[in-house]
Amino acid sequence: MVRFTDKGIYCIPGDFYIDPWRRVDKAVITHAHSDHARSGHSQYITVKESIPIMKFRLGSFIKVCGYSYGESFTIRGVKVSFHPAGHIIGSAQVRLEYKGEIWVVSGDYKLENDGISEPFEPVKCHTFITESTFGLPIFRWQPQQNVISDINQWWKSNAENGIVSVIAAYSLGKAQRLLYNLDLSIGQIYTHAAIENIHNILRLQGYKLVEGHISENKLKTQNFTGSLVLAPPAAIGSAWTEKFGIFEEATVSGWMAVKSIRKKRNATRGFVLSDHADWEGLNSAIQFTGADKIYVTHGYSEIYAKFLREERYDADVVKTEFSGDDESGLISERMDE
Numbered sequence: 001m002v003r004f005t006d007k008g009i010y011c012i013p014g015d016f017y018i019d020p021w022r023r024v025d026k027a028v029i030t031h032a033h034s035d036h037a038r039s040g041h042s043q044y045i046t047v048k049e050s051i052p053i054m055k056f057r058l059g060s061f062i063k064v065c066g067y068s069y070g071e072s073f074t075i076r077g078v079k080v081s082f083h084p085a086g087h088i089i090g091s092a093q094v095r096l097e098y099k100g101e102i103w104v105v106s107g108d109y110k111l112e113n114d115g116i117s118e119p120f121e122p123v124k125c126h127t128f129i130t131e132s133t134f135g136l137p138i139f140r141w142q143p144q145q146n147v148i149s150d151i152n153q154w155w156k157s158n159a160e161n162g163i164v165s166v167i168a169a170y171s172l173g174k175a176q177r178l179l180y181n182l183d184l185s186i187g188q189i190y191t192h193a194a195i196e197n198i199h200n201i202l203r204l205q206g207y208k209l210v211e212g213h214i215s216e217n218k219l220k221t222q223n224f225t226g227s228l229v230l231a232p233p234a235a236i237g238s239a240w241t242e243k244f245g246i247f248e249e250a251t252v253s254g255w256m257a258v259k260s261i262r263k264k265r266n267a268t269r270g271f272v273l274s275d276h277a278d279w280e281g282l283n284s285a286i287q288f289t290g291a292d293k294i295y296v297t298h299g300y301s302e303i304y305a306k307f308l309r310e311e312r313y314d315a316d317v318v319k320t321e322f323s324g325d326d327e328s329g330l331i332s333e334r335m336d337e
Contacts, residue, residue: 001078001098002127004295004318009105009129013098014078016045018105021320028080030107031091032057032172047082049118050090052201053172069118085109086120087275088173089202095123103127104289108298110274111281112144116180116207122288129295129318130286133276134254135304141254141278144181151271152183154250159187159226164247168233171195173275174252175230176202179209182228190214190224192231192240254278286313 003010008020016026019036027041032053037044039058046054048066055062067073069092072081082092087108094105104125113119141147155165169175175195182189189212191199196213203209214229224244235241236249254274255261262270277285282304286294294315296305301317308315 001096001101002103002129008320009318011075011078011096014075014080014096016075018094019107026075028094029054030085030094030105031088033088033108036107045080047090047092049205050092052205053090053198056197056201069121083123084118084121086111086113086117089117089176089207091117093121093123095125101126103129104291105129106131106285108133108276109285110277111284112141114144114177114181114275116176120285122285125289125291127293127295128286128289128291129297130282131276131298132282132296132301132304133299134274134278135282135296135300135307137279139254139257139274139278140280141272141274144273147252147271147273148178148181151178151250151252152186154248154269154271155182155228156186158248162225162246164224164226164244165228166236166241166244166247166249167228167230168236168249168251168253169195169230171198171232174273175199176207176209177273177275178230178252184210186228188212188224188227190227190229192229192235194232194235195230 001012003012007017007022007024009018016028017024018028019030020027021038023040025042027044029037029044029046032050037054044062044064046066048068051064051066054064067082069082069084072079079097081095083095085091085093085107087110091107093107096103102125104123106129108131109120111120158165169178171194179189191212192214199209248268250269250271252271252273254272254276256270256272292314294308294313295318296315297318297320305315305317
């Protein structure tokens, strides 16, 4: 039913692609991160919750139709439906059914309920395509509440000492997760314009995200002492942050579990919190599907597929433009982790 091509995952009977990285006529999209939802396709099909963000990022002119989670529709005889992936708001797994055969393309996912994204839903299938961004046993996440508590304590300590807390957070995904779960009684939270643009769109969809946009013309006069600032990674270490006076920077990412990357990021603090499944999450998701055949993509795909074969799964690697493996054996950093 599915073939892996130089444009991406291709559904043969349905004549459509899933998260293609080159221009195609019909693209089924798992979520709105730019390594999955790319520009130039003739038609986009996705979850309804992803449409406003996709239009904001790709242009209001794109031709896109959306479906609710669990709603089935047919493309050239292939029954298709979206199911929550738990990765970010609007992320989905894609279920394909044709002549009794069922495939699930996971996109990116995590099993822990973060409180704001639609929680991961296990979907039974014969063949499962899984990511493996953190497909090594060293990646085992602490419960979200523990990490959030650590961040709150760091922020509170800084606030008591008149220090601004600046956190690198991706505009779509991590920023919403932090804003929704942090203790707002500690102080004011401010957001970079790139993040606030996303939040404005999500608020119109009914997501409750407190406002705290930093206007550029107020940066020189506004007192940020004791506050927490959410900024995209590109803003960290730039002249933009120097205007906060005395501040500490932190990075919140699954990669903070790796000492060499912590040093590379050069932040005062690193908190291990990821929007991708950890080692146990990947294994649990695969067990939930009951799949006989597993395809592994992104990240430590070769290592993880080898492990699955040792566990008696029929597992193979699918190479993509975002495979994540570099020559040193240290995975390249994913933009949405």
